[in-house]
Amino acid sequence: MMTPETFRVEAHRLVDWMADFLENIEEYPVKPATKPGDIIKQLPTSPPLQGESFDSLFKDFQSVIMPGITHWQHPHFHAYFPANGSYPSILAEMLTTTLGAQCMIWETSPAAAELEEMVMNWLKEMMALPAAWHGVIQDTASTATLVALLTAREKQSGFRVNDEGFSGTEKYRVYCSSETHSSIEKGAKVAGIGKKNVVKVPVDDLQAMKPDELEAAIKKDIQAGYTPLAVVAAIGTTSTVAVDPLKAIGAVCSKYNVWLHVDAAYAGTALLLPECRWMMEGQELADSFVFNPHKWMFTHFDCTAYFVKDKEALIRTFEILPEYLKTATRGQVNDYRDWGVQLGRRFRALKLWFVIRSFGIDGLQKTLRGHMSCAEDFESKVVNHPDFELILPRSLNVVVFRFKPVNENNLEKLNQLNELLIKTLNTSGKVFLSHTKVKGVYCIRMVLGNTRLEQRHVDEVWAWITDAAKSL
Numbered sequence: 050m051m052t053p054e055t056f057r058v059e060a061h062r063l064v065d066w067m068a069d070f071l072e073n074i075e076e077y078p079v080k081p082a083t084k085p086g087d088i089i090k091q092l093p094t095s096p097p098l099q100g101e102s103f104d105s106l107f108k109d110f111q112s113v114i115m116p117g118i119t120h121w122q123h124p125h126f127h128a129y130f131p132a133n134g135s136y137p138s139i140l141a142e143m144l145t146t147t148l149g150a151q152c153m154i155w156e157t158s159p160a161a162a163e164l165e166e167m168v169m170n171w172l173k174e175m176m177a178l179p180a181a182w183h184g185v186i187q188d189t190a191s192t193a194t195l196v197a198l199l200t201a202r203e204k205q206s207g208f209r210v211n212d213e214g215f216s217g218t219e220k221y222r223v224y225c226s227s228e229t230h231s232s233i234e235k236g237a238k239v240a241g242i243g244k245k246n247v248v249k250v251p252v253d254d255l256q257a258m259k260p261d262e263l264e265a266a267i268k269k270d271i272q273a274g275y276t277p278l279a280v281v282a283a284i285g286t287t288s289t290v291a292v293d294p295l296k297a298i299g300a301v302c303s304k305y306n307v308w309l310h311v312d313a314a315y316a317g318t319a320l321l322l323p324e325c326r327w328m329m330e331g332q333e334l335a336d337s338f339v340f341n342p343h344k345w346m347f348t349h350f351d352c353t354a355y356f357v358k359d360k361e362a363l364i365r366t367f368e369i370l371p372e373y374l375k376t377a378t379r380g381q382v383n384d385y386r387d388w389g390v391q392l393g394r395r396f397r398a399l400k401l402w403f404v405i406r407s408f409g410i411d412g413l414q415k416t417l418r419g420h421m422s423c424a425e426d427f428e429s430k431v432v433n434h435p436d437f438e439l440i441l442p443r444s445l446n447v448v449v450f451r452f453k454p455v456n457e458n459n460l461e462k463l464n465q466l467n468e469l470l471i472k473t474l475n476t477s478g479k480v481f482l483s484h485t486k487v488k489g490v491y492c493i494r495m496v497l498g499n500t501r502l503e504q505r506h507v508d509e510v511w512a513w514i515t516d517a518a519k520s521l
């Protein structure tokens with residue numbers, strides 16, 4: 050067993066390793082060249098009988114594990130969406146882990162519950178969200194969306210499905226655009242609504258949901274005997290960061306009395322910038338809202354902010370009250386086990402608190418604006434190069450583009466070229482890019498949002514892209 054003395058020595062050593070690693074992160078390949086099975090074949094098939102020294106654990110961490118890690122904190126991680134961290138967030142995670150508190154109810158750590166309440170209120174103020182909303186931290190946006198669908202289901206059924214299960218007569222429908230995240234479908238499956246009852250509403254040229262098509266789909270469903278349960282509007286789709294028109298969608302939801310859930314998992318962070326708040330026009334019509342500080346807000350995974358208008362419906366959906374969890378403080382405090390799926394909860398509010406206080410609103414805004422200007426610059430590089438094409442106007446800090454040599458017009462050929470271009474760049478270890486398809490066109494999806502991103506990285510990556518394209 051590790052002694053307190055060894056812990057102290059090794060912890061100090063690790064902090065130095067952590068600081069060195071983050072300072073030198075650009076020396077690591079963003080994406081490892083690991084092939085399937087490469088790591089597992091280096092691991093003993095059985096655990097040791099006798100305890101080993103930390104020295105030997107850490108040696109293996111460096112030689113076996115590190116070579117198989119994808120470096121999400123690398124400034125040239127431009128794939129998917131970021132899972133940003135930051136120094137204050139790491140420090141908070143160290144404390145959270147050291148405390149090892151399980152924060153299911155107020156009594157099991159009053160400070161964790163009260164800090165969570167306050168930090169969620171801070172976020173509302175920082176992002177100009179409706180003051181009447183109630184916030185809670187969930188593990189992921191997928192869970193938050195499931196929570197929204199379950200609450201909508203219970204409210205609609207008079208909390209009957211929770212009690213009796215489905216009778217077989219419910220014919221619920223959930224609506225989202227054809228571009229919304231796969232977590233909507235997953236949520237509908239888990240909530241017993243069924244994947245087939247997720248109606249994909251068509252999108253416009255900017256990949257945003259068409260509200261008139263939404264209304265037409267709802268009307269048609271009502272006539273056919275379905276019950277419209279919820280609409281999920283995306284503020285920033287995963288593929289192209291398209292923004293659904295919230296106000297018009299909200300008007301349809303109000304008219305037909307349908308729960309409106311807003312999925313702003315990635316783009317929500319941009320609401321820290323007043324110039325981006327147009328995206329949320331009509332927000333007062335929403336019943337629930339989710340965004341991930343663990344994506345673009347420098348707070349380590351996992352940390353999802355979920356807001357709901359009808360707190361009573363949320364709690365009634367998830368409340369449990371076994372004898373052994375009854376407390377005298379019930380009703381005076383927030384017992385967050387009743388605000389979502391999980392009972393046991395990590396103390397996640399601490400890292401959010403540290404991040405907000407360490408950056409300050411001003412520091413957060415400056416960093417986001419820095420990312421926006423990097424993306425603006427990247428977009429203009431694409432637009433001004435004869436062999437590259439912008440596929441959609443830039444949305445926030447994401448640029449969707451492709452390599453298109455002037456005389457090449459064959460779709461299949463261009464799709465193959467761009468796939469090859471990404472593959473070439475990703476195997477270089479210098480950069481990690483991912484793709485999407487927009488109306489059959491294979492595009493590169495450039496995300497400029499890493500904590501450590503600077504203008505020099507934009508110049509660097511553009512040089513690599515154009516060089517690699519030339520060599521194809």
Ligand SMILES: *Cc1c(COP(=O)(O)O)cnc(C)c1O
Binds near residue numbers: 130188285313314353
């Ligand atoms: C990333 C993302 C999600 C899923 O986020 P998790 O926290 O990983 O569940 C959902 N919706 C959108 C729009 C996303 O970008």
